[in-house]
Amino acid sequence: MTRTKSYAEAISLLNTCQSNAAAIEAVRKSGGRLQELGIPEMLDYLRRIGYKPDDLNALNVIHVTGTKGKGSTSAFAERIVRSHLPSSSKVGLYTSPHLCAVRERIRINGEPLSEEVFAKYFFEVWERLENDPKTLTPTTPVFPIYFRLLTLLAFHTFLSLGVDATVLEVGIGGTYDSTNIVPKPITTGVSSLGMDHTAILGNTIEEIARNKAGIYKLGVPALSVPQDRAGQVLENYANEIHAPFQVVPIIPETSLGIRGDHQRINASLAVGLAKSFLASPQGGNQTFSEILPESFVKPLAETKWPGRCQRVPRGKVTWLLDGAHTTESLTSCGEWAWSEAKPTALIFNCSGGRASDQLLGSLLQAGASKCGQSKEELGSTLDTVIFCTNVTYTSGAFKGDLTSNAIDPNDLSQLATQHALRDAWLALNPCFPPEQVHVVASIEHAVNIINSQNKAEVLVAGSLHLVGGVMEVAGLQDALGMN
Template sequence: MTTTSLAAAEIDTLLGRHPKGFDLSLDRILRLLAALGDPHLALPPTIHVAGTNGKGSVTAFARAILEADGRAVHTHTSPHLVNWHERYRLAEASGRSRLVEDAILAEAVQRAAKANQGQPITVFEILTAVTFMLFSEHPADVAVVEVGLGGRFDATNVMPKPAVSVITPISLDHQSFLGDRVELIAAEKGGIIKPGVPVVIGQQTEEVALEVLTSIADRVGAPVLAYGEDFFAYEEHGRMVYQDDHGLLDLPLPRLPGRHQIVNAATAIAALRKGPFPPSDAAVEKGLVSTDWSGRMQRITEGPLVDLAVSGSEIWIDGGHNPGAGVAIAETLADMEERVQRPLFLITGMINTKEPVGFFAAFAGMARRVFTVPVNMTEAGIDPDELADAAIEAGLDAEPAHSVEEAIRLVSANWQVTPAPRFLICGSLYLVGEVLGRNGMTPL
């Protein structure tokens, strides 16, 4: 997912030199940070966000609300969709933030790689060190840092005392790294909870996850604010109602579509109200309707893919890739179906660390057909024939296709339906990034 740039060239060099993927430990990142002067100890007040689903959306809501309140905000997210620069958003004097400039990122990557002196390390660890370098060297009021994988041994988990910890909904994902039961995954995510640091826990569909997280918080003395107990949110008359101990807010619905985004927005609001810069009510309103987060129930309205589809079709993309995300996406599509009924076609590619049958099961009875496609931006993609078998096992009609474009052509040529179809391209952020890049939609 790189482009021809100075930074991409530096990172490509690292990818050729160091092992790909994750090697969960903090020893290497702490060693590198020490060689760089411990930039992780010189950050602005930081909101640290972990979880299985929704952590990127919570991060996006938090940034938008803080910026609407006039705060200068650094933001770290991962993975990126099209360009490496998406991982680093730096505050500017204007109060808005922008993706890091190419030359600045390239220099920081080069400096971190030099400080590492060729010692064993993962590329993600070097890129996380770059996060702390950039965030400590450029002024800001606050930073929002999203965890890469897990929590306890994630490279971002070296900050000794963030302002607030946030844990979004937890479900099965990355089982080979984090464990094959929700309580094991919750224990890993809960590793970001720090003594005395408030932890905001988003809605948990598995009671055991909430029990594990609150037990960790109690053990280390971290104040807990849990969704459904200490704060709530729901839709009423086309508005979002948020409530906590401070009172009730009557808010516009979030710009990001889906019921799950109401919960994500509420989690962000709770975290900000507990942090060092509680936003004004007006800033919360403005932030909710201005939040942008590419690749999450994003509609594609122009470009080559739209030109391929039957006139009047809808094309949506979402990077959700685990059973919990499948449920959230299916609920969003069901709400769309209540407003405008359209036949639904899934175009799905996944990587081999995911559990495809559980993801597909959420769409049983909804999707007219699934087309499974390769994920070209990684060597870990599941073969489309194998992925089609998983969709069939989940009760869906499915067939492999060579590409997203071929799947859209097949529907357009062979499924004469009225009204025009609704396509959802989903299952992997790699696939979503590939689609956005080929369709000329680079996140800004």
């Protein structure tokens, strides 16, 4: 069959590279370390599309990892750096996951690739892999898994377009992540390492920190936000490999384009990374002595990062969107949501196997503390609670860009996660009317309930995939634009 080389066909081929739920969960629990051949395989894929590792140094990379806030940090850093380079410069940003469209992950000067540009470079990468099918080992697939393929696509796109700087967000972990094949970044940084990830992944904070520190490189500035136990691990590793280590100072309070009190920590790392980059020859040898340079204030205020503490009014409904999905991030979400508004409805989901009572409890406790109420009192201020899957439509279909093989089909057919969430909610709120707690099979079901009841302020949380699906179904795509 003749290829159309359209965006839709690119997404269809890309989706064939998704791993199933079990494989993704295994990698997540290993902190990205499951495949020791991961980096050698990634380097071989790079060779097969026509590049050497040293070619990636031309991207002038700011490399960012962490367990919380690495995406927001990347967005802040990109905006600051772009505002300090000549107007003709191109700044690339590679992040994950996407909300509504895969091409959101690869941006030039804040704008997602167009469908045409995405498809053009996708098929160049795909066909190079097709034309050189010999893999590193007999068990290595001809086409890499989803995230690796997108990373290769980002590298190829940025090199083809001649970017002047690249902000590169790690996917999972650090040492073994597919982004970690750039030999010589300009600067590197680690955002907050959340303690709740240790329980989820079954690793100690020291093990997680050592893995994250794997993005530090010989002679390259190695930055971190203030950490607890993890800080010493990061510093020790940086010293071992002779990377100049710095804990960034927390910037004074200032207006930030991404809402939430916790964003000041992320902005502080972004400021440190931007200073480090701009002080390099690639950044124009620009030096700044202040903790928060005056010229950084405006870009920080102008930074946008969709789906994170985002308020989107639409008709009679105000959507409060936050993809928070850990106990710590849901605490921040609760503080933001109940200071920003008074939610009357909640749409929530989380990945299977997560501690439903802890996640919902963190959200409610934070909101209750903000309002001076108990969790039960705060829960009673909601009159509709909906637990849904991340399936996009009532037909059971996904939008192409939102297709996910990561959902366990057994869990999905029984709505097991959603029923567990319902049980947890009613245990946390024993006086809450059970008939007002809905378990539904798709995001469209959830949005239909909201539209039928004409709710005023709706909080959507627990999953970035859920937030993206709500944005798609509720027609909020215009809120995706960055800057």
